[in-house]
Amino acid sequence: MSKFFVPEGMRPATLEERKEFYNSEFNLEAVASWINMRKGKTKFAVIIGRHTKIFPEEFKADSETTIILDEYVDLEDVRRQIVDFLPEAVYYDRNIYFENDHALGQELAFDVDPENIVCPIHGTLADKMKRRQGLSFCEIELELAKKQTIGLYEKLGEQFSDLRVVYSGRGFHIHVLDQEAYALNAEERIKIASAVKAEGFGIDAWVTEGEMRLIRLPYSLHGMVSRIAIPLKKKEIEKFNPISDKKCIPKFLNEGKRTTSS
Numbered sequence: 001m002s003k004f005f006v007p008e009g010m011r012p013a014t015l016e017e018r019k020e021f022y023n024s025e026f027n028l029e030a031v032a033s034w035i036n037m038r039k040g041k042t043k044f045a046v047i048i049g050r051h052t053k054i055f056p057e058e059f060k061a062d063s064e065t066t067i068i069l070d071e072y073v074d075l076e077d078v079r080r081q082i083v084d085f086l087p088e089a090v091y092y093d094r095n096i097y098f099e100n101d102h103a104l105g106q107e108l109a110f111d112v113d114p115e116n117i118v119c120p121i122h123g124t125l126a127d128k129m130k131r132r133q134g135l136s137f138c139e140i141e142l143e144l145a146k147k148q149t150i151g152l153y154e155k156l157g158e159q160f161s162d163l164r165v166v167y168s169g170r171g172f173h174i175h176v177l178d179q180e181a182y183a184l185n186a187e188e189r190i191k192i193a194s195a196v197k198a199e200g201f202g203i204d205a206w207v208t209e210g211e212m213r214l215i216r217l218p219y220s221l222h223g224m225v226s227r228i229a230i231p232l233k234k235k236e237i238e239k240f241n242p243i244s245d246k247k248c249i250p251k252f253l254n255e256g257k258r259t260t261s262s
Protein backbone atom coordinates (compact mmCIF):
# COMPACT_ATOMS: atom_id res chain seq x y z
CA MET A 1 0.00 0.00 0.00
CA SER A 2 2.95 2.36 -0.36
CA LYS A 3 1.41 4.92 -2.67
CA PHE A 4 4.06 7.50 -2.00
CA PHE A 5 7.72 6.94 -1.41
CA VAL A 6 10.61 9.37 -1.15
CA PRO A 7 14.28 8.87 -0.21
CA GLU A 8 14.97 8.07 3.41
CA GLY A 9 15.09 11.06 5.74
CA MET A 10 12.62 13.04 3.67
CA ARG A 11 9.11 13.46 5.01
CA PRO A 12 6.30 16.01 5.08
CA ALA A 13 6.75 18.96 7.42
CA THR A 14 4.14 19.56 10.11
CA LEU A 15 2.33 22.90 10.45
CA GLU A 16 4.48 23.72 13.49
CA GLU A 17 7.61 23.05 11.45
CA ARG A 18 6.41 25.20 8.56
CA LYS A 19 5.74 27.96 11.07
CA GLU A 20 9.14 27.64 12.68
CA PHE A 21 10.82 27.67 9.27
CA TYR A 22 9.08 30.78 7.93
CA ASN A 23 9.42 32.62 11.23
CA SER A 24 13.07 31.99 11.92
CA GLU A 25 14.92 30.31 9.09
CA PHE A 26 13.51 31.63 5.80
CA ASN A 27 16.29 33.76 4.31
CA LEU A 28 14.47 36.88 3.15
CA GLU A 29 17.66 38.67 2.16
CA ALA A 30 18.54 35.87 -0.19
CA VAL A 31 14.99 35.85 -1.56
CA ALA A 32 15.29 39.61 -2.13
CA SER A 33 18.48 39.22 -4.13
CA TRP A 34 16.82 36.57 -6.28
CA ILE A 35 13.65 38.59 -6.86
CA ASN A 36 15.63 41.77 -7.52
CA MET A 37 17.24 40.14 -10.55
CA ARG A 38 13.79 40.42 -12.11
CA LYS A 39 13.03 43.81 -13.63
CA GLY A 40 9.36 44.26 -12.86
CA LYS A 41 6.68 43.26 -10.40
CA THR A 42 6.63 39.64 -9.20
CA LYS A 43 3.56 37.76 -8.02
CA PHE A 44 3.87 34.98 -5.47
CA ALA A 45 1.63 31.99 -4.85
CA VAL A 46 1.08 29.37 -2.19
CA ILE A 47 -0.52 25.96 -2.05
CA ILE A 48 -1.52 25.09 1.47
CA GLY A 49 -2.11 21.34 1.50
CA ARG A 50 -2.85 19.87 -1.95
CA HIS A 51 -0.39 16.97 -1.76
CA THR A 52 0.33 16.64 1.93
CA LYS A 53 -3.30 17.10 3.10
CA ILE A 54 -1.72 19.03 5.97
CA PHE A 55 -3.35 22.45 6.42
CA PRO A 56 -4.64 24.76 9.14
CA GLU A 57 -8.28 23.84 9.76
CA GLU A 58 -9.47 27.37 8.92
CA PHE A 59 -8.20 26.96 5.33
CA LYS A 60 -9.73 23.56 4.68
CA ALA A 61 -11.90 24.81 1.79
CA ASP A 62 -8.87 26.38 0.06
CA SER A 63 -6.29 23.78 0.98
CA GLU A 64 -5.88 22.54 -2.61
CA THR A 65 -6.23 25.92 -4.31
CA THR A 66 -3.37 27.91 -5.75
CA ILE A 67 -3.59 31.20 -3.86
CA ILE A 68 -1.96 34.16 -5.60
CA LEU A 69 -0.22 36.74 -3.41
CA ASP A 70 -0.07 39.85 -5.55
CA GLU A 71 -0.93 42.48 -2.99
CA TYR A 72 1.98 43.09 -0.74
CA VAL A 73 4.02 46.02 0.49
CA ASP A 74 7.41 44.32 0.56
CA LEU A 75 8.95 40.88 1.00
CA GLU A 76 8.51 41.01 4.76
CA ASP A 77 4.80 41.40 4.05
CA VAL A 78 4.96 38.35 1.74
CA ARG A 79 6.62 36.41 4.56
CA ARG A 80 3.85 37.44 6.95
CA GLN A 81 1.23 36.21 4.49
CA ILE A 82 3.08 32.90 4.16
CA VAL A 83 3.08 32.54 7.94
CA ASP A 84 -0.69 33.15 7.92
CA PHE A 85 -1.32 30.35 5.42
CA LEU A 86 1.46 27.94 6.50
CA PRO A 87 1.57 26.40 3.01
CA GLU A 88 3.25 23.20 1.87
CA ALA A 89 4.69 25.12 -1.10
CA VAL A 90 5.58 28.69 -2.11
CA TYR A 91 6.02 29.73 -5.72
CA TYR A 92 6.53 32.81 -7.80
CA ASP A 93 5.01 33.61 -11.14
CA ARG A 94 7.70 33.67 -13.85
CA ASN A 95 5.86 36.43 -15.66
CA ILE A 96 7.12 39.90 -15.05
CA TYR A 97 4.38 42.46 -14.62
CA PHE A 98 4.02 46.16 -15.17
CA GLU A 99 2.12 48.01 -12.48
CA ASN A 100 -1.03 47.76 -14.65
CA ASP A 101 -0.81 43.94 -14.50
CA HIS A 102 0.22 43.48 -18.12
CA ALA A 103 2.82 40.78 -18.53
CA LEU A 104 6.12 42.13 -19.83
CA GLY A 105 7.75 38.82 -20.48
CA GLN A 106 8.40 35.46 -18.91
CA GLU A 107 11.47 33.97 -17.35
CA LEU A 108 12.44 30.79 -19.21
CA ALA A 109 12.86 27.75 -16.99
CA PHE A 110 13.44 24.00 -17.13
CA ASP A 111 12.17 21.56 -14.56
CA VAL A 112 14.21 18.37 -14.40
CA ASP A 113 11.95 16.23 -12.32
CA PRO A 114 12.92 12.83 -10.90
CA GLU A 115 9.42 11.53 -11.69
CA ASN A 116 10.08 12.12 -15.41
CA ILE A 117 13.24 10.05 -15.27
CA VAL A 118 13.00 6.45 -16.39
CA CYS A 119 14.17 4.46 -13.38
CA PRO A 120 15.70 0.97 -13.62
CA ILE A 121 13.59 -0.06 -10.62
CA HIS A 122 10.40 2.02 -10.81
CA GLY A 123 10.10 2.44 -14.58
CA THR A 124 8.64 5.34 -16.53
CA LEU A 125 6.32 8.07 -15.29
CA ALA A 126 3.43 6.10 -16.84
CA ASP A 127 4.43 3.02 -14.81
CA LYS A 128 4.56 5.10 -11.65
CA MET A 129 1.20 6.72 -12.43
CA LYS A 130 -0.36 3.29 -12.92
CA ARG A 131 0.68 2.42 -9.39
CA ARG A 132 -0.50 5.89 -8.29
CA GLN A 133 3.04 6.83 -7.39
CA GLY A 134 3.29 9.81 -9.75
CA LEU A 135 4.77 12.05 -7.07
CA SER A 136 7.15 9.48 -5.68
CA PHE A 137 10.83 9.32 -6.47
CA CYS A 138 13.89 7.40 -5.38
CA GLU A 139 17.61 8.03 -4.93
CA ILE A 140 18.49 6.58 -8.32
CA GLU A 141 16.08 8.99 -10.00
CA LEU A 142 17.57 11.86 -8.00
CA GLU A 143 21.06 10.91 -9.08
CA LEU A 144 19.98 10.63 -12.73
CA ALA A 145 18.15 13.96 -12.47
CA LYS A 146 21.37 15.53 -11.24
CA LYS A 147 23.34 14.19 -14.19
CA GLN A 148 20.68 15.42 -16.59
CA THR A 149 20.72 18.85 -14.97
CA ILE A 150 24.46 19.13 -15.53
CA GLY A 151 24.03 18.01 -19.16
CA LEU A 152 21.17 20.39 -19.79
CA TYR A 153 23.06 23.26 -18.17
CA GLU A 154 25.92 22.66 -20.58
CA LYS A 155 23.62 22.45 -23.56
CA LEU A 156 21.77 25.64 -22.62
CA GLY A 157 25.10 27.34 -22.06
CA GLU A 158 25.69 27.21 -25.81
CA GLN A 159 22.72 29.54 -26.30
CA PHE A 160 22.35 31.49 -23.06
CA SER A 161 24.79 33.08 -20.64
CA ASP A 162 22.94 33.72 -17.36
CA LEU A 163 21.81 30.35 -16.02
CA ARG A 164 20.93 29.47 -12.43
CA VAL A 165 20.34 26.02 -11.01
CA VAL A 166 18.04 25.51 -8.04
CA TYR A 167 17.54 22.27 -6.14
CA SER A 168 13.76 22.30 -5.79
CA GLY A 169 13.29 19.76 -3.02
CA ARG A 170 12.55 17.04 -5.55
CA GLY A 171 14.49 17.69 -8.69
CA PHE A 172 16.32 20.62 -10.21
CA HIS A 173 15.27 23.81 -11.93
CA ILE A 174 17.35 25.70 -14.44
CA HIS A 175 16.38 29.37 -14.69
CA VAL A 176 17.47 31.36 -17.75
CA LEU A 177 17.87 35.01 -16.80
CA ASP A 178 19.16 36.34 -20.14
CA GLN A 179 17.10 39.35 -21.22
CA GLU A 180 16.31 37.88 -24.65
CA ALA A 181 14.87 34.73 -23.07
CA TYR A 182 12.14 36.82 -21.40
CA ALA A 183 10.98 37.92 -24.83
CA LEU A 184 10.54 34.45 -26.37
CA ASN A 185 7.04 33.84 -27.68
CA ALA A 186 4.95 30.73 -27.04
CA GLU A 187 5.93 29.05 -30.29
CA GLU A 188 9.64 29.51 -29.62
CA ARG A 189 9.26 28.10 -26.12
CA ILE A 190 7.43 25.03 -27.43
CA LYS A 191 10.27 24.50 -29.93
CA ILE A 192 12.91 24.73 -27.22
CA ALA A 193 11.00 22.31 -24.96
CA SER A 194 10.56 19.69 -27.66
CA ALA A 195 14.21 19.95 -28.76
CA VAL A 196 15.31 19.36 -25.16
CA LYS A 197 12.90 16.45 -24.72
CA ALA A 198 14.01 14.94 -28.02
CA GLU A 199 17.54 14.80 -26.63
CA GLY A 200 16.26 12.64 -23.80
CA PHE A 201 16.10 15.15 -20.97
CA GLY A 202 13.32 14.35 -18.47
CA ILE A 203 11.84 17.82 -18.25
CA ASP A 204 8.31 18.89 -17.55
CA ALA A 205 7.48 20.54 -20.90
CA TRP A 206 4.66 22.62 -19.40
CA VAL A 207 7.13 24.65 -17.42
CA THR A 208 9.38 25.46 -20.38
CA GLU A 209 6.46 26.09 -22.72
CA GLY A 210 5.07 28.61 -20.25
CA GLU A 211 1.73 26.93 -19.60
CA MET A 212 2.78 26.38 -16.01
CA ARG A 213 4.09 29.79 -14.99
CA LEU A 214 4.65 29.12 -11.32
CA ILE A 215 8.01 27.90 -10.10
CA ARG A 216 9.13 27.12 -6.59
CA LEU A 217 10.53 30.13 -4.78
CA PRO A 218 14.23 29.63 -4.02
CA TYR A 219 14.92 29.49 -0.25
CA SER A 220 11.35 28.36 0.49
CA LEU A 221 10.50 25.08 2.19
CA HIS A 222 9.35 22.10 0.15
CA GLY A 223 6.74 20.84 2.59
CA MET A 224 6.39 17.35 1.11
CA VAL A 225 9.98 16.37 1.74
CA SER A 226 11.17 18.93 4.31
CA ARG A 227 13.95 20.34 2.18
CA ILE A 228 14.88 23.96 1.43
CA ALA A 229 14.94 24.91 -2.26
CA ILE A 230 18.43 26.30 -2.77
CA PRO A 231 20.41 27.71 -5.68
CA LEU A 232 23.55 25.71 -6.49
CA LYS A 233 26.66 26.76 -8.35
CA LYS A 234 27.33 24.62 -11.37
CA LYS A 235 30.42 23.07 -9.79
CA GLU A 236 28.43 22.16 -6.66
CA ILE A 237 25.81 20.08 -8.45
CA GLU A 238 27.89 16.95 -8.95
CA LYS A 239 28.62 16.46 -5.24
CA PHE A 240 25.32 17.78 -3.98
CA ASN A 241 23.32 15.22 -2.04
CA PRO A 242 19.89 16.48 -0.93
CA ILE A 243 19.57 13.59 1.50
CA SER A 244 22.49 14.74 3.64
CA ASP A 245 23.58 18.22 2.49
CA LYS A 246 23.15 20.56 5.47
CA LYS A 247 22.35 23.64 3.44
CA CYS A 248 19.07 22.20 2.21
CA ILE A 249 18.05 20.58 5.49
CA PRO A 250 15.83 22.76 7.68
CA LYS A 251 16.81 23.17 11.34
CA PHE A 252 13.73 21.36 12.59
CA LEU A 253 15.00 18.10 11.09
CA ASN A 254 18.39 18.43 12.80
CA GLU A 255 16.66 19.10 16.09
CA GLY A 256 14.57 15.98 15.58
CA LYS A 257 17.70 13.95 14.94
CA ARG A 258 19.36 15.19 18.12
CA THR A 259 16.46 14.12 20.29
CA THR A 260 16.07 10.70 18.75
CA SER A 261 19.78 9.84 18.88
CA SER A 262 20.27 10.86 22.51
Ligand SMILES: [Zn+2]
Nearest residue numbers: 119121122138
Ligand atom coordinates in the same frame (compact mmCIF):
# COMPACT_ATOMS: atom_id res chain seq x y z
ZN1 LIG B 1 13.15 4.72 -8.92
